[in-house]
Amino acid sequence: MERTMxxxxxxxxVVALVVCQADAASRCYSCAGISNPHDCQMxxxxxxxxxxxxxxxISDVLTVKFDLGCQDNDFCSVLSKRSSSSNDAQELVEMFxxxxxxxxxxxxxxxxxxxxxxxxxxxxxxxxxxxxCKNSLVSRPPGLKCYDCGNSLLDDPAxxxxxxxxxxDQRCHVSExxxxxxxxxxVKCLSDVICNVLGDSILFGRRKRDRYLCHAxxxxxxxxxxxxxxxxxxxxxxxxxxxxxTPTTKTTPPSTTMKTLPLVSVQSPYNATRExxxxxxxxxxQVNGLPAxxxxxxxxxxxxxxxxxxxxxxxxxxxxxLTLDPVLPKDEGAYTCTASNGVDKITDTAxxxxxxxxxxxxxxxxxxxxxxxxxxxxxxxxxxxxxxxxSWYKVEAxxxxxxTSGLQISSDHSTASFPSVTSDLAxxxxxxxxxxFRNTTRTxxxxxxxxxxFLTSPPNNLTVSEHGTLVYSCMAEGNPPPVYGFNFADSNxxxxxxxxxxxxxxxxxxxxxxxxxxxxxxTLTCRIENNQGFIEHDVNVFVTP
Numbered sequence: 381m382e383r384t385m386x387x388x389x390x391x392x393x394v395v396a397l398v399v400c401q402a403d404a405a406s407r408c409y410s411c412a413g414i415s416n417p418h419d420c421q422m423x424x425x426x427x428x429x430x431x432x433x434x435x436x437x438i439s440d441v442l443t444v445k446f447d448l449g450c451q452d453n454d455f456c457s458v459l460s461k462r463s464s465s466s467n468d469a470q471e472l473v474e475m476f477x478x479x480x481x482x483x484x485x486x487x488x489x490x491x492x493x494x495x496x497x498x499x500x501x502x503x504x505x506x507x508x509x510x511x512x513c514k515n516s517l518v519s520r521p522p523g524l525k526c527y528d529c530g531n532s533l534l535d536d537p538a539x540x541x542x543x544x545x546x547x548x549d550q551r552c553h554v555s556e557x558x559x560x561x562x563x564x565x566x567v568k569c570l571s572d573v574i575c576n577v578l579g580d581s582i583l584f585g586r587r588k589r590d591r592y593l594c595h596a597x598x599x600x601x602x603x604x605x606x607x608x609x610x611x612x613x614x615x616x617x618x619x620x621x622x623x624x625x626t627p628t629t630k631t632t633p634p635s636t637t638m639k640t641l642p643l644v645s646v647q648s649p650y651n652a653t654r655e656x657x658x659x660x661x662x663x664x665x666q667v668n669g670l671p672a673x674x675x676x677x678x679x680x681x682x683x684x685x686x687x688x689x690x691x692x693x694x695x696x697x698x699x700x701x702l703t704l705d706p707v708l709p710k711d712e713g714a715y716t717c718t719a720s721n722g723v724d725k726i727t728d729t730a731x732x733x734x735x736x737x738x739x740x741x742x743x744x745x746x747x748x749x750x751x752x753x754x755x756x757x758x759x760x761x762x763x764x765x766x767x768x769x770x771s772w773y774k775v776e777a778x779x780x781x782x783x784t785s786g787l788q789i790s791s792d793h794s795t796a797s798f799p800s801v802t803s804d805l806a807x808x809x810x811x812x813x814x815x816x817f818r819n820t821t822r823t824x825x826x827x828x829x830x831x832x833x834f835l836t837s838p839p840n841n842l843t844v845s846e847h848g849t850l851v852y853s854c855m856a857e858g859n860p861p862p863v864y865g866f867n868f869a870d871s872n873x874x875x876x877x878x879x880x881x882x883x884x885x886x887x888x889x890x891x892x893x894x895x896x897x898x899x900x901x902x903t904l905t906c907r908i909e910n911n912q913g914f915i916e917h918d919v920n921v922f923v924t925p
Contacts, residue, residue, distance in 0.1 A: 407506045407602075408432035409543075410449040413439070417446050417510050418520050423527075423541045426450035431503040434512035438495040444517055448509050456501035507602055521545050525601040526552035526569050531733070531766065531816030533557065533564035533653075537605040538612050540567040551575050552604035555595035555731060557653045563593070564653075566733070567604055570597060573684035577714040578729050580607075593651045595731070642724050643669035647699070649715055649730035655817070656736040656765065660705035665717035666698060667726055673719040675700035681713040689715070709734050709765040735817040738764040745823050750801050751912065752830035757797040760811035760822055768813035772796045775808040775823065784809070803828050803859065831913030832858035838906065843922045850892040854906035854917050862910045864888045870902040897923035 411420035417434065426432065433451035438444060498513035523545040534540060537554045546552065546569035553570035556563055575597035594608035606615050649663035667673050677693045677700070680686045693702040704711050712734040718727045741761040750756045762768045770793035773781035787796045798805055806828040812821050838854040856862055864885055869875045881892040888908065892900060901923045907916045
């Protein structure tokens with residue numbers, strides 16, 4: 381029996397090692413056609429048969445550009461032979477490079493106009509291709525590089541693939557939150573003040589009863605996806621715990637014969653995310669010990685200001701409950717419960733994230749009329765917490781949102797404009813406000829009016845046989861739809877309105893039956909007009925016997 385248990389444990393250990401190796405895929409920066417590798421903000425996981433890769437070249441517009449990503453080991457092994465004089469090795473490198481650039485979207489035409497400068501691979505560490513192909517034009521911006529996916533809720537921190545340089549007063553941060561769909565993670569930059577208040581709680585394993593959630597701040601590049609992750613190992617030297625390490629301040633017990641018991645935390649507040657004014661939030665803090673402790677609650681906002689909030693809490697039978705009803709954006713921050721009995725003290729902190737619905741300050745649909753050549757501006761403004769980011773699109777048939785072309789967008793993205801509209805710009809434009817939790821859309825229906833224009837060039841001369849049928853077409857378009865009219869001037873230049881004919885308004889055609897040289901020989905004038913203007917065209921009519 382004992383031997384069987386040992387074999388089972390050994391099998392589990394081997395499986396765990398295999399899983400860890402499978403999850404240890406390298407992560408490399410991945411961007412194309414950028415001027416500085418350090419401007420790249422996207423990271424992609426590579427397979428076990430790939431390495432990180434960087435290529436620099438002079439582009440078709442005579443600027444130095446960089447491509448970063450993953451590349452096959454076969455390519456990189458050939459690349460290492462470029463220093464040799466072997467023509468075969470050089471040909472293989474060129475073959476692999478062409479294949480790599482074709483798969484990344486480079487056209488053959490562009491590749492022919494590019495001058496390669498440097499091609500390098502690396503597998504020494506994750507993110508290593510950010511420092512390949514160095515030159516004097518490339519400089520690293522100051523600051524800590526952290527994974528930052530805003531307020532997006534992720535199933536695992538390692539799902540975040542966006543990197544940015546944090547501010548000087550920020551650190552890399554990851555926190556576990558409880559939402560309507562269960563446990564999620566937020567990965568982003570966070571201020572030093574909030575990091576110092578929250579401390580670190582690095583947990584693993586199944587927590588059936590434990591309501592503590594994982595959170596950590598760190599100060600090395602890319603470090604925040606390594607904490608709280610189920611797919612990545614913790615950094616070297618970090619110890620996993622199955623319960624939260626609570627900062628404890630010990631004081632010297634007084635000289636007394638009264639029996640004392642150390643404080644033990646039973647319930648602690650946990651990180652939470654709430655929509656403002658949705659439903660109340662309660663934080664519970666319960667500590668056992670002798671003498672019985674008293675509780676103090678403090679709140680630290682996002683500006684680092686700390687205040688006492690005991691007025692929001694009620695304590696009874698060793699349990700202290702802080703209630704926020706309603707939850708408002710101003711309530712976002714860190715809540716700290718301190719339990720003290722004069723002998724021992726325990727402090728627990730949780731962070732509350734608050735968001736609101738995104739509401740437009742204007743009507744959902746706005747109709748805008750402009751004459752051709754006039755300017756037009758669309759303005760979008762949203763009420764939201766946190767502030768909503770604004771994106772602009774053109775709505776195509778079927779409701780598909782496509783990127784806009786020629787639309788000039790202000791620096792704060794609140795205004796989009798065309799300096800001079802043309803008929804092809806008519807359509808529906810949409811602005812989307814998104815705060816990372818909720819979003820809403822506002823649309824603008826642009827109608828461009830313009831005077832009639834000929835669709836095809838009408839004829840200058842028409843010849844028709846006596847008693848035959850004359851057809852004269854001068855089709856045009858305009859907005860609003862134009863109206864057609866025809867005048868006739870005979871050989872004596874006497875004008876008259878055409879009456880012995882059919883006029884088709886749908887295609888601007890005039891049909892005259894049984895043509896008579898006495899009455900129908902002369903000049904026909906087609907006049908097309910709407911409220912934006914008119915156009916005319918003359919045709920000379922000749923009647924042959």
